[in-house]
Amino acid sequence: MDDPTSATDVDPRRNAILRSLPETEFARVLARCERVRTALKESVYDRGKPVEHVYFPLTAVFSHVALVDDQVVVEVGTIGPEGFVGLPAFLGTTRSPNATFSQVEGDSLRMSVEALQEVLRGDGSLHRALSRYTQAMIIQLAQNVACNTQHTVEERAARWLLMTADRVGAPEFPLTQEFLAQMLGVRRPTVSLTAGVLQSAGLIRYTRGRITIVDREGLLDASCDCYLLLREEFDRLTAG
Known part of the structure; x- marks a missing residue:
């Protein structure tokens, strides 16, 4: 992954999750993030491996993919500036069930899992925003299953x-x-x-x-x- 300082100066509020936060909480989250740029096909999570960071995409787009015998089968979810990469950490697990990589090269804000948990202990706007986003991702996963079989x-x-x-x-x-x-x-x-x-x-x-x-x-x-x-x-x- 590139040096975080090489990422372009993209407005953090391009990310919808961050944009929904009140100014005080937005500043708390931003202070705990670093800017990173992920290259095309760069892996951020390996299936079954520990999750160490979460990402708020700004211009990058990420794919969650299901694997069988370590071979890519099909994409199960896509995440861009509307969302958040790292739901396993938000939901309290330590490992990712899917592989995740950069589908489109771009910038994100990256935060350690420890920093995320620190912010979430306040049970503020970020917690509520990520709960709503979890529901959106559940809908995406379910719709993808139906779409792949019916269309x-x-x-x-x-x-x-x-x-x-x-x-x-x-x-x-x-x-x-x-x-x-x-x-x-x-x-x-x-x-x-x-x-x-x-x-x-x-x-x-x-x-x-x-x-x-x-x-x-x-x-x-x-x-x-x-x-x-x-x-x-x-x-x-x-x-x-």
């Missing part, structure tokens, strides 16, 4: 691209077909065919490992209803 690869790919663009805050971001195949739990040739369909329809442009959403409304129409359901739930539960 087509094209619908799921469109949903994933829209959610990632929302978290990045831009219509363009780095993405390889191999990575998208892992996130959707399908073979790479399937993703190649799916990306070709979306590109032929004029919805996206894919060149040299980068995706550009050309027609957001069209991609929204191509997506399943899970995208809007999850976005509305996160907006409601993280708004306070």
